[in-house]
Amino acid sequence: MTLVLALAAGAVIGLSLGALGGGGSILAVPVLVHLLGQSPAQATTGSLAVVGVTSLIAAATAHRAGRVLLGRGVVFGVVAIGGAAVGAGAAAHVADDVLLAAFAILMLLVGALMTWRRVARRRGSDAPRPRPALDDPIITLSPTFSCRCPRALQVLVTATAVGLLTGFLGVGGGFLVVPALLIALALPMEHAAGTSLVVITITSTAALLVRAGTGTTPEWGPVLALTAASALAAVAGARWADRIDPDRLHAAFTALVLGVAALTAVPAFAALA
Numbered sequence: 354m355t356l357v358l359a360l361a362a363g364a365v366i367g368l369s370l371g372a373l374g375g376g377g378s379i380l381a382v383p384v385l386v387h388l389l390g391q392s393p394a395q396a397t398t399g400s401l402a403v404v405g406v407t408s409l410i411a412a413a414t415a416h417r418a419g420r421v422l423l424g425r426g427v428v429f430g431v432v433a434i435g436g437a438a439v440g441a442g443a444a445a446h447v448a449d450d451v452l453l454a455a456f457a458i459l460m461l462l463v464g465a466l467m468t469w470r471r472v473a474r475r476r477g478s479d480a481p482r483p484r485p486a487l488d489d490p491i492i493t494l495s496p497t498f499s500c501r502c503p504r505a506l507q508v509l510v511t512a513t514a515v516g517l518l519t520g521f522l523g524v525g526g527g528f529l530v531v532p533a534l535l536i537a538l539a540l541p542m543e544h545a546a547g548t549s550l551v552v553i554t555i556t557s558t559a560a561l562l563v564r565a566g567t568g569t570t571p572e573w574g575p576v577l578a579l580t581a582a583s584a585l586a587a588v589a590g591a592r593w594a595d596r597i598d599p600d601r602l603h604a605a606f607t608a609l610v611l612g613v614a615a616l617t618a619v620p621a622f623a624a625l626a
Contacts, residue, residue, distance in 0.1 A: 359388045359575065363582030366403065370527065370550065370583070371411040371590020379463060379524050381579070382456055383613050389575040393449040393456070397523030398564045399571030403580045404525040405557035408550045411587035415547030418591065425538050426548040429512050429530070430555030436516025437556045441563035444521045454621040456522050460614035467607040508538065515552065520560035525553035547591070 362384040381400035385391045391399060415421050444452065511533035515526035530549040534540040540548060 355388050359384055359579055360582040363579040364586040367407050367583035367586030368590040370407050371587035379460055382523055383617050391571055393453040394569045395571040398569045399576040400523035401557045401561040402576055403583055405554055405561060406580050407583040407587045408553040410584045411591045412550035412554055414588050414591035415550060420544055420547035422544050422548045426551030430552040433512040433516035433556045434559045436513040437520040437560040438563050440517040440520025441560040445567035450624040454625055457618035457621045459522060460610060460617060464611035464614050516556050519556040525557060527553055
């Protein structure tokens, strides 16, 4: 029964990543810890494999559908690699209880942010802001050097933050990547979700490679099973992205994140007390 629940959770992870470009990866660590019995250090490493493979497959599907701007995703992901390496290295020196507590705090913050966005959208205060044109470059070298430095700083700060979260806590950071691509890189919404999968693939791979050198090895059997379920669902989510009601999916996923956050936070903070 535990494995069945884990596979169902994997399907939710993949569906969210495929359809929304992020969000589902934050469930991978709680699933590996609470359902599959891995330590927080093992779970945050194993989740990188789940998220990386799932995002790669979903990105390929989204690319075939014309919803990925590959160049921009690669640039953002490469900028984020430094943060991913630092975060992955730091996680090896943090106690399991602290790591799980930090993850619980992140889940609560993400759940609160998703709730706030839903309320703001319903009130009409979350209207889209004007964005630069899609082909408006941030830095140009020819014929003369020019730099739109505020946008460049947005990319640098956000990409580094995404990398740190990915490396330290084993999450994809899609809840940060999609807004960053909308604002900092001026991507239209129909491309932001697909392009974010490229970023998540790059940062997860970089963090996993760093983690591999720290000696933290998950139990690969459950990780592979979770990855398979997530990847299959991601393909479906990417194909159904235009047909799924994103508002309902966001609502259901927000409720799920808040519930899992509460279940994760109670034992995590009790262990630290």
